[in-house]
Amino acid sequence: MRVTLLGTGDTTGTPTVGCECDTCREARARGVERTRFSVHVENDRTGESLLIDFSPDFRQQFLTHEVPLPDAGLITHVHFDHIDGLGNAYRVFDDLPVHAADETDPKTGQSVAETVASKFDYLDRISVRAQTPFETFRTCGLDVTLVPVEHPPLLCYGLTIEDSETGAKLSLSGDTSYGIPEDSRSVLSDPDLLLAEAIVPASLCQHHPLGGKHFDDEGVPRTFGTKHMTREGALALADDLNAEQTRLVHTAHYYPVEEAFEEPLAVDGEVYKL
Template sequence: MTATLRFLGTGDAMGVPRVYCDCAVCTEARATGVNRRFRSAVLIDDPEAGHIMIDCGPDWGRMMETAGLRFAERMLLTHGHYDHIGGLPEWADACRWQERRGVAYAPEVTIAEVTARFPWLSRTIEFRPADGGFRLGGWNVRAWRVNHGHNGYAHAYRFDHAETGWSWAYCPDAIGLSEAEKAPLAGLDLLVLGTSFWHETIPYERRSVHDVVEALELLRELKPRAAVFTHLSHDIDLTRRYELPESVRFAETGLRIRLGDG
């Protein structure tokens, strides 16, 4: 049985709609919901490792209900910003209520940030450092630091299947990557990459995530077999048709991708 990647949240730090915004995308999101987006998170449904989530933002409970899920055994955290960890207290309460102990993998610097902000989480969640790599089911997993521009740094995760050699990576919050930061993203079967705007015009030094124009240029260098853009702001309108390469698409809530196909 092949593992499946499911997109539970595909939005940027503010989500869509933004409560204060009356733009066309936010208005459509309220009316018909095509563009409604929780903060970015994905679920790996693996026959060996069970349910594994990457990131746990403040929409965790609502996205779980929307997806028809009641629990996730493990979490991987990319960094300590609120839109990626704000749901951890709710997950911890789910662990307490069900008398189960969750396991969260993260680089040590992120574990320190999370436990300083929410010191009680360790009662029901076991935090395991991801810095040296680890194994989840048939996947060898590694995490490394990436530039997050104006917002400092985040981490990306790469997954390599020990038997098939199939590889994919999740990098939702990055911009202006160095050669060393790009190296693990090269030649993948699937790259999930954060792109908040089509073309962001604010000064570069104030930006924190690739726009689509930059991401497409990066893909020409990295050459993944397929790519999905996530972490989408209210600048991206999924009711429109965009000129993207055949192997590239925008993430949509509920999108499922079989990990290992092709």
């Protein structure tokens, strides 16, 4: 299993358009980017590949990184930075199955699968495949399981991708607070690689109108506001899940410049062989 991090940033990415903060300037000086979130997973046994979330930066990502176009896709939730890149399927794919959860979201009245189908009803070359959380399905020769996480007010999902032939396991937290349900944590546990959302360091919770939550024994918030993990929360989750290796993704340009490029914060283009 070959995992390529196409997009490791949050909803505005780093550098952020029009921003001259120290972190954005340093990113430009280093020539690194954190575009909107997307992960490419290639089954090197079959040559097939799966794309997790369709970033608005889809075109740039596939022109920049040496990965094949996906044979299938998966959408974790319906925020624009995870779904709007699907419009790039126009004139690019002949047939693209796109997997998404089938649970009805009380906030929208639709499941993620239904939202994808209605939003992109003009794309006759994609077919939406509704999947039930906790029920493993196979795509691209890999076993995928969606699990609910905590990203109010919308339903959102983390997931695992496993290769039954090699035993390799990738877990993605999805966009979430630290308050991931125990049954979801059980599925996510013991990955070879964990991609954990870590939007900002815990020190910035003081600037959020709602502060932080899910405090550790030393009073450090593991959740920023209500729906994203802090760096400290993501690292605590990695310990909880017994992850062999962890990369922090979906990070914002609000990280102080002296912390923004430290390990284990990921940048676009990283490749992992599991």
